[in-house]
Amino acid sequence: MCACRRLHGPARAARGALAPAGGARGQGTGWRGHLVSGQSLSSSGPLRSDFFKDLESHFAAMRKKAKDALPGSGWSPFEINPNLPPERADIVIVGGGVVGWSIAYWLKQRERVREGVRVLVVERDPTYSQASTVLSAGGIRQQFSLPENIHLSLASAHFMRNINEHLSVVNQDPVDLQFNHSGYLFLASEEVAHIMEKNYNTQRYGEPLRGSWGGGGGGVQASSSLLTLCFRQAGAKVSLLSPSQVKGRFPWINTEDVALASYGLENEGWFDPWTLLNAFRRKAISLGVTQCFGEVTDFKYTTNVMMTADGEYVDMKRIHSVKVQMPNSLEYQPVECAIVVNAAGAFSGRLAQMLGVGLGPKNSLSGVPVPVEPRKRYVYVVHCPDGPGLDTPFLIDYSGVYFRREGLGGSYIAGVSPQEVGAISGLVWTSHVLTLKGEHLVRPQVEEPETSDLEVDHQFFEDKVWPRLALRVPAFEKLKVTSAWAGFYDYNTFDQNAIIGMHPAVNNMYFATGFSGHGLQHAPAVGRAVAELILDGNFQTLDLSGFSFRRILSQEPMLERNIV
Numbered sequence: 046m047c048a049c050r051r052l053h054g055p056a057r058a059a060r061g062a063l064a065p066a067g068g069a070r071g072q073g074t075g076w077r078g079h080l081v082s083g084q085s086l087s088s089s090g091p092l093r094s095d096f097f098k099d100l101e102s103h104f105a106a107m108r109k110k111a112k113d114a115l116p117g118s119g120w121s122p123f124e125i126n127p128n129l130p131p132e133r134a135d136i137v138i139v140g141g142g143v144v145g146w147s148i149a150y151w152l153k154q155r156e157r158v159r160e161g162v163r164v165l166v167v168e169r170d171p172t173y174s175q176a177s178t179v180l181s182a183g184g185i186r187q188q189f190s191l192p193e194n195i196h197l198s199l200a201s202a203h204f205m206r207n208i209n210e211h212l213s214v215v216n217q218d219p220v221d222l223q224f225n226h227s228g229y230l231f232l233a234s235e236e237v238a239h240i241m242e243k244n245y246n247t248q249r250y251g252e253p254l255r256g257s258w259g260g261g262g263g264g265v266q267a268s269s270s271l272l273t274l275c276f277r278q279a280g281a282k283v284s285l286l287s288p289s290q291v292k293g294r295f296p297w298i299n300t301e302d303v304a305l306a307s308y309g310l311e312n313e314g315w316f317d318p319w320t321l322l323n324a325f326r327r328k329a330i331s332l333g334v335t336q337c338f339g340e341v342t343d344f345k346y347t348t349n350v351m352m353t354a355d356g357e358y359v360d361m362k363r364i365h366s367v368k369v370q371m372p373n374s375l376e377y378q379p380v381e382c383a384i385v386v387n388a389a390g391a392f393s394g395r396l397a398q399m400l401g402v403g404l405g406p407k408n409s410l411s412g413v414p415v416p417v418e419p420r421k422r423y424v425y426v427v428h429c430p431d432g433p434g435l436d437t438p439f440l441i442d443y444s445g446v447y448f449r450r451e452g453l454g455g456s457y458i459a460g461v462s463p464q465e466v467g468a469i470s471g472l473v474w475t476s477h478v479l480t481l482k483g484e485h486l487v488r489p490q491v492e493e494p495e496t497s498d499l500e501v502d503h504q505f506f507e508d509k510v511w512p513r514l515a516l517r518v519p520a521f522e523k524l525k526v527t528s529a530w531a532g533f534y535d536y537n538t539f540d541q542n543a544i545i546g547m548h549p550a551v552n553n554m555y556f557a558t559g560f561s562g563h564g565l566q567h568a569p570a571v572g573r574a575v576a577e578l579i580l581d582g583n584f585q586t587l588d589l590s591g592f593s594f595r596r597i598l599s600q601e602p603m604l605e606r607n608i609v
């Protein structure tokens with residue numbers, strides 16, 4: 046018996062007519078020859094009316110035989126897998142994390158004809174055991190250095206504040222994100238205080254992007270003068286604090302080596318990532334999105350040689366179908382589609398490689414890889430009865446060590462990204478960001494943990510996290526690690542920023558990946574932007590064209606200094 050089965054159109058059509066309760070499946074011609082030998086399907090009269098009864102008894106006998114042959118196994122070769130995806134969809138989203146489901150929601154929310162776009166979300170892990178979304182720290186902040194990231198945060202915060210206007214479903218409980226309003230407090234050393242000041246100016250008064258960035262799903266393009274006004278009036282609310290102001294507000298912080306701090310006054314805090322993911326999923330499904338638990342393991346695509354405007358010949362790929370492998374099985378289903386969205390998080394680079402992306406000759410379009418890979422990050426839960434109280438910010442030390450309160454009972458979560466080898470201490474408060482030295486881009490070497498599993502390195506806490514925590518907050522000298530977990534950053538090795546849009550060598554795969562530690566908070570706004578790109582052909586409300594592959598082709602990184 047062949048375990049690898051693929052349902053073809055006729056067989057799937059046949060199963061509706063032929064399947065008794067519980068279903069039956071097989072491939073086209075196999076039914077007749079094998080199961081009802083000696084009888085003709087075209088016969089009429091009593092033979093025809095008995096046909097279905099006979100068929101059912103044949104099935105019952107064969108099911109029993111199969112079960113007897115496989116003791117203890119619940120698997121039956123004639124059960125229809127209810128999770129099989131449809132044979133066709135207009136848009137297949139690979140990855141059912143927060144980004145994938147946000148895009149699915151926005152596609153349906155913005156479709157012009159009801160049920161006009163068939164959207165399928167394919168997720169390989171129903172338990173989400175390795176998804177970045179559910180393993181994240183759940184934080185949202187406005188304190189970035191790039192206007193794009195600030196705008197994304199503002200738009201997402203607006204969305205979350207009004208989440209039930211967007212994601213409530215009739216007859217279901219309202220969404221409660223369990224939002225903790227609490228500012229991020231970034232601390233800067235003397236060496237980086239000027240960068241903090243520059244970031245503050247961008248956050249407070251920076252240049253607006255094209256389009257409206259508030260709530261609402263309308264694709265209205267406002268004039269740039271109006272937008273400048275909007276941004277000035279409603280820019281990120283951040284304040285700069287001197288060390289003594291920090292001490293006055295948070296007396297438990299050691300400010301000896303702190304030169305400046307920036308503190309978020311609104312739109313910052315943390316929330317439950319699982320609730321956000323599920324709220325997007327629940328709403329998207331209510332709007333008609335189909336979900337399937339299976340793994341995309343391959344694509345069917347064609348390659349055409351095309352000439353660019355510069356007279357250069359390039360190989361352009363076009364995907365025709367995705368192959369969805371069912372869980373714990375060799376069974377698979379191809380899904381024909383017009384568009385694929387790569388929202389596979391830390392594994393989106395790998396997904397692109399299935400199309401040969403990045404594997405072509407150097408200096409060719411197909412040789413441009415998707416620079417996204419999993420990077421393991423640890424989160425430690427500590428208990429410290431004498432630690433800071435309710436008014437604890439999400440503190441980011443300039444060493445990269447962070448912590449925030451977890452609940453109200455003296456627990457905190459803390460962590461740090463691995464240190465650069467040979468980094469100049471205090472140059473930036475992020476531990477792995479690219480730094481510009483004169484004309485040259487310095488790509489620091491980083492001691493990264495290996496990524497074959499999500500085991501936690503407890504020594505890392507002892508060596509890298511605790512000493513810095515205790516230095517910053519003396520009360521943390523006495524604490525107990527109560528639990529810990531690890532998750533994968535969807536890490537963009539090129540510039541630690543999102544990659545949004547199409548790869549130049551594949552003309553129907555859109556990317557939304559590479560967020561490197563800030564994808565959860567940006568998911569609501571990114572979903573809308575990607576839906577606009579697909580349905581309208583360009584960004585309507587937030588111009589994120591800076592995040593396209595073009596910067597990778599031209600080797601011009603968009604450096605975000607505030608990566609935690």
Ligand SMILES: Cc1cc2nc3c(=O)[nH]c(=O)nc-3n(C[C@H](O)[C@H](O)[C@H](O)COP(=O)(O)OP(=O)(O)OC[C@H]3O[C@@H](n4cnc5c(N)ncnc54)[C@H](O)[C@@H]3O)c2cc1C
Nearest residue numbers: 140142143144169177178182184341390532563564565566
């Ligand atoms: C420790 C940690 C702390 C973080 N803290 C924050 C924070 O405070 N704030 C913030 O904004 N962000 C944070 N992040 C980052 C954030 O979690 C991610 O950027 C974001 O969740 C990315 O969402 P996603 O949907 O793209 O990825 P994921 O949630 O990983 O979803 C991708 C999904 O794709 C599926 N998939 C992959 N390949 C396939 C395939 N071939 N077929 C089918 N399915 C596939 C995976 O199973 C996965 O469920 C943190 C991340 C970590 C690890």
